[in-house]
Amino acid sequence: MSVVEEVIRIREQSCTLEPGNVLPGLSQGAYISEEFFRTEQDKVFAKNWVFVGFVHEFVEPGTCAPIEVAGQPLLIVSNDDGEIGVFHNICRHRGLKLVTDRCNVQGSISCPYHAWSYSLDGELEAAPHFGGFRKQDVPGFSRADHGLKRVRHVEWNDWIFVNLSGDAEEFEEYSRSFAEQIKILDVKLLKPIGKIDLGEVKCNWKFLMENFIEPYHVPIVHDETASGQPLKDHYTIVAGRCLGSAIDLEAEKETTAKSSALDMSARYLTLFPNFVLGIYLPDQAGVHLNIPVSADRTRQFRVLYSVGEQHYTDSDKENLCNLWYSVHKEDHEIAELLQEGRRSPVMNDGGVMSPHWEDSANQFQNLVLQAMKD
Ligand code: FES
Ligand SMILES: [Fe+2]
Known part of the structure; x- marks a missing residue:
């Protein structure tokens, strides 16, 4: 039996369907097995709408950033008009990975191997000497057929999503339950005010997602750091692909800018599989970019936004x-200890989860398993 089949079997065995009953966790293979991770990349990350970057980082024409989705090298490119395109980051000649670091390519993307060059819209502009010295043409070879391969993407507010397989349902439909939940936020008023590079966390990406949505x-x-957010005021959100938690406090503070601790009403929302948005009322938001690297490593960034006219000084x-x-x-720290703990056979059964506080995280796991079965 494969690791994936084993994880699904254990989950189904320990599933109690009575509402209000204790919920089962995910057994260790889901977090430590590279086989499970690779299948997850194919079934979850290649087939859904995956969050990959921030629109405001691509306003400058010529900006290129290499990314990876489901283990495949992709490239986000801003064209001459500042419009974003996403391509496979692969030269169509011999398949070299074209761009290795974020940069401005100044007008065209040139392959460092034999100097084929591509426009910012992905067209193959030149294949120098391909047919002989100073001769590009070769019978049976058309430059028009050898541009960079495009990947389906959408820009939604400041966020770029990619659907590698090309056949996920339209993003509007895909994200409907999430869009409903964030109506309390006027997304048009979002302004990026900072970015934190949180480095590589020594845990499986699912631990970070689950942790974010259980209060x-x-x-x-x-x-x-969250001394003003008591447990009693929290509740969970389970709405299709939108899973999260929230806290409603009686009086919202005028501004969150000078807070040294979190003490405001907030929404902690995710759009399956990896988009994470925190809304801190009345005037702040944050988006995490979680990038799975391996079964036990996840790269993380966070962009901070102000909402509205509130002025934030540098300090x-x-x-x-x-x-x-x-x-x-x-x-x-907690997620890394969870990762350590999953090496133990004690976690063969996946542990247990609270039906009151962890139903959101449990449903996130259900979505992962559902995708693995499809
Ligand atoms: S591999 Fe890119 S030009 Fe040859
Ligand atoms: Fe937390």
Whole structure:
């Protein structure tokens, strides 16, 4: 039996369907097995709408950023008009990976091997000497057929999503339940005010997603950084592909800019599989980019946004970045210990989850397993 089949079998065996009953966790293979990770890349990340980057980082024509989705090298490119395209990051001659670091390519993308060059819209503009010295033409070879291969993408607000397989349902439909939940936020007023590079976290990407959407840990793990968010005011959100948690406090503060701790009403929302948005009322939001690297490594960034006209000084921005860095590091420590724990056979059964606080995280796991079965 494969690891994937084993994880699904254990889950189904321990599933209690009575509402309000204890919920089963995911057994160890789902977090530590490279086989499970590779299948997940093919079935979850290649087939769904995956979050890959921020539109505001591509306003400058010629900006190119290499990314990876489901283990495949892709390239985000901003063309002469500042429009974004996503391509396979692969030269159509011998298949070299074209761009290795974020850069501005100044007008065209040139392959470092035999100097084939591509426009910012992906057309093959030149294949120098391909047919002989100073001769590009070869019978049976058409440059028009050898442009960069495009990948389906959408830009939604400041966020870029990619669907590698090309056959996921339209993004509007795919994200409908999420869009419903974020109506409290006027997304047109979002302005990026900072970016935190949180480095590579030594855990499976699912631990970071699950941790974000269960409020059970907040008063314990973030006892100081979230001192104004008591457990009793939290609740979970389970709405199709939108899973999360929320806290409603009676009076919202006028601004979150000078906070040294989280003490406002908030929404912690995810769009399956990897888009993460935090809304901190009334005037702040944050988006995480979680990039699975291997079964036990995840790369993470966070972009901070202001909402509306609130002015943030440089020192406000620095305070916020420091606050969020601390909050994330508190979660990372926990997620890394979860990863360590999954090496033990004690977790063969996946443990248990609270039907009250962890139903959102449990449903996230269901979506992963559902995709693995399809
Ligand atoms: S591999 Fe790119 S030009 Fe030859
Ligand atoms: Fe947390």
